[in-house]
Every structure is written in structure tokens, then in C-alpha cells.
Amino acid sequence: MTAEQRTEAAGGPCRRIRLTVAYDGTAYNGWQYQPNGVTIEETLNRALSLLTGEKTEVIGASRTDAGVHARCNYAVFDTRMRMDASKFAYALNQRLPEDIRVRRSEEVALDWHPRRCRSIKTYEYLIYNDEFPDPLNRLYAQFVYSHPDVGKMQQAAAYLVGEHDFKSFCSIHTQAESTVRTVTALTVEREGSLIRIRISGNGFLYNMVRIIVGTLLEAGNGKYPPERVAKILEARDRKAAGPTAPARGLTLVGYRFLQEEPR
Amino acid sequence: MTAEQRTEAAGGPCRRIRLTVAYDGTAYNGWQYQPNGVTIEETLNRALSLLTGEKTEVIGASRTDAGVHARCNYAVFDTRMRMDASKFAYALNQRLPEDIRVRRSEEVALDWHPRRCRSIKTYEYLIYNDEFPDPLNRLYAQFVYSHPDVGKMQQAAAYLVGEHDFKSFCSIHTQAESTVRTVTALTVEREGSLIRIRISGNGFLYNMVRIIVGTLLEAGNGKYPPERVAKILEARDRKAAGPTAPARGLTLVGYRFLQEEPR
Secondary structure, eight states: OHHHHHHTTTTOOEEEEEEEEOGGGSSSSSSSOOSSOOOOOHHHHHHHHHHHHHHHOOOEOOOOOOOOEEEEEEEEEEEEESGGGGGGHHHTTTSTTTTTTEEEEEEOOTTTTTTTOOEEEEEEEEEEEESSOOTTTTTEEEEEEEEEEEEEHHHHHHSSSEEOOOOSSOTTTTOSSEEEEEEEEEEEEETHHHHHHHHSSSSOOOTHHHHHHHHHHHHHTTTTTTTHHHHHHHHGGGGSSOOOOOGGGGGEEEEEOSSSSSS | OOOHHHHHTTSSEEEEEEEEEEEEEESSSOOOOSSSSOHHHHHHHHHHHHSSSSOOOOEEOOOOOOOOHHHHHHEEEOOOOEEEGGGHHHHTTTTTTTEEEEEEEEEEOOOOEEEEEEEEEEEEEEEEESSSSSTTTTTEEEOSOOOOOHHHHHHHHTSSEEEOGGGGGSTTOOSSSOEEOOOOOOOEETTTEEEEEEESSSOTTTTTHHHHHHHHHHHHHTSSSSSSHHHHHHHHHHHSSSSOOGGGGEEEEEEEEESSSSO
């Protein structure tokens, strides 16, 4: 697009565009802008500015950690560029590195904010459980040599479903005011050498999914009985729970907005 | 291991060790030593020399192309190092980058040569067929935007099973004396957005699997009817077949030695 075309295209009314974004988090220092390291947010902003000629800043839905992946995250931005809303996906993908793809672009109300909507997010955590790591899934699964008992992991998981104070499952670096959240579903399934953990809820604290995975693995490895998870919740103390599982196994796989109004 | 331990360990009889090797080929210029670019072979040799203190050179089974992956390739090397044959896998993995893993190590006869055995190799080619690429499988699948007809791909594939002269499906840069090979199985299956092509045979010419995939896709996209594949075989001319599909979708997934004697 030439500078002339861009000036012409930029003369439209201000619109808010919502992007559905997938990315391989391996090479990024997480979603949110950081002074050190490249982030998803700034890479999207750069591609948008290249496209629109405006100084564009996205607002992200889930600000995923360094190394975490997404099949379905959301971001919005405002633009005066005249272009079919659905075309932004194609135009941005031409300006993005291949580890970030915009899967959909659509117009939303100017006051729609992805973090002020009630939503259900679903994360998937993959564990590769074999004698040796598999080089072909090393970036997307945590390698585990021990043979955890998936039945025990399922029993431990059952204690976490529902509304609880998840303070024990939250990094001490959190800035959240309340540590009460609702886990609507938490499943653990073995498929050959893969153990697939899926967790859905209305919001997750800092490192919450990875601390839950680390705790389920300790129960699966017999370090403590599944019932211990009830006591870990009660403790409201990060030190009571298991270790934080590595980021590479974690992918944000689903994001459903329940209503399009502020909460 | 100290220099003293290494000297002591190196005093054993000469043995031949066979390695089962898996790798992500993304970062490598193929298996075989090249003057430009890092290869799987030289990376294995470097790890072996670090471990044994000997100047070690592996003999590979399948010399895969740049960017092609493997779940199951083989290599042998000779050593005087005293160590349980099964322990080489663990010791080598500590000295290899994480995109190459030795899955098994075992002693074989001193004259056993992986390319002088009759064998059946199985390759898998993954196509990701959707509106936008998926960043999480971009290194292991070819992205295809068109919607190929898998039924037509299956019809086209049927012409290739059996013993044929595959000269049309072979890079013009081949050094093979005969271009006759036997394809023992060739299947095409759709699983959601993935199209999985599996091909087994007693040997494959240079780029043969990737040219077969490129040809099946042309039949699937209706560029010519599946019956054309019979004529392409007859032509014995590389220009008659479809394009060479990208390396990243290809993985050597199985390797079965039929007898442990020279052919």
C-alpha cells in the first residue's frame, strides 16, 4: 500500500476491530509489553502500524506468560482505516512473523473491552510421558520421565472444580485483589504417551494453571494422596501447593465471551 | 568423565553400537555432512567424540533432506569405550541439543550396516488444511488453503502402490542406478483440518515422497483426474509429475529391518 492510498484509506470513521490471535509463544517474552525481550503485543502493534499508518495499540484479552501458546486469544484496536473488517486478518498476516497468525477480524462496539466481559477461558496442558523426550513435541509439551497415575491426578483434580479461594495456587507476585475464582471443568486424560489436562474457568490467577498442573503431577507421582488437595486449598499459602509446571506445555485453546457488556 | 576415566573406559574391544534417533529437522541442513550448514550427522559425531574421546563417525540409515524430521532413524558407530550398550542413549542425550534425541542404543554385529539390510521405511506427510495457518504446527505440516478432495487423493494414491518405475517421482539430481521401487502401502486420511498421508516401501528415491505428495494434491485439487497418475508413471519424466511438497511436512516415522544380512 502506498502512502497516498494509506492517507485515503485512513479517512474513515473510528472503528474498533477485534482480532482472534493464535501464536507459538516459544520465541516471545509473553503477551504484554516488556522493556526486555520481544512480546506478542508489540509485534501485533508493529504490524498494525505498518498496515494502517496510525500509531495503533492493541488491548489484549489474556496476557499470557513468556513461553505460553495460544490457539485462541483476542485483541482489539481502534482505526480510521477504510477496509472491510474481515480483511484485516489477511493484511496483518502478511506483516506478521509466521509464529503469530490472526485467525479472524471483525468489528465490535467502540466501547467493547475484552477484559471487561464475563468469559470462560479454556487452557490445555500437555505432558509427554515416556522414557525419552520427543524432539517433535518438545516446544508444546512438558517431558515427564516418571509414570504418574492418571487416576490419582483425576481424583486430585476433582477437589479444584467449583468456586474456591485459589490463593495457594497463585504466584506470590500476583496483583489480584481477590483470589476467589471458579473452575468450571478440569479433566485429565491419558492418550498413549500424552497426558492432556484441560481446565476451564471464569478467570485464572497468575501462574494458576501451571501450579495446578505441578500439584496434580505430585499427586499422580504419589508424593501425597489426592485428598491433600483439599488441605492445600484451605492453607491459602503458595508454599502448600506443588511446583509451577514449565510454560511450554501450556496453550490457551478456547475463549468464550458470555455477554458483551461490562461486568 | 575425566581424561583418566576416558582412557580406562576406552580400552575395551571394538564394538558396533546402533542408535535409534529422533529429530526435529527444522534447524538442520539434512542428515548428511555438508560444507555449509549444520547437519544431524555431524551433530551426532560431535556428541559421540565428546563422550568417547575417540574420533567417531556414524553411518546413517536414511539420509533425510534438509528440514525433514524423524521419529525413528538409525545410525551405527564403532567404539572401544567400555559402557553398557543401552547407556549410550542417556550419555549422548546429555551432549546433544534438545532437537535431537537418541531413543535407544544397542550392540549389533561388527559388520552390520544399516543401508545394506532389506528394510521397510514409513514416512508420514502432514497437510494442515484450513483458512489460516496454525502457528503451533507450522514446523511439522504444510499449510494448504484450498480444500483438496481426499477421495480423489486416495484414488490417485492407489496407482502408486506396488512395484513401479518411479523415475517421474524422482529429483533429476538423483544418483540412483535403478528407479524401480516398491510402495507397500499408501494411505490418505482426513482428521478435521489435518490430512495425513502415510507411505511405506522398501526404499525411496531422492524427493520421491515429496513429489508423490505434490502430485496427490494436484489430483485432490482437480488439476487433473486421479487416472492421470498411471500416465505420469509411464512417462518416466520428472516434468510429468506435480511439484515437490515442502520438507517441513515430512517425518520418517517407522523403519523396520527385514533381515540382518547384506542384500
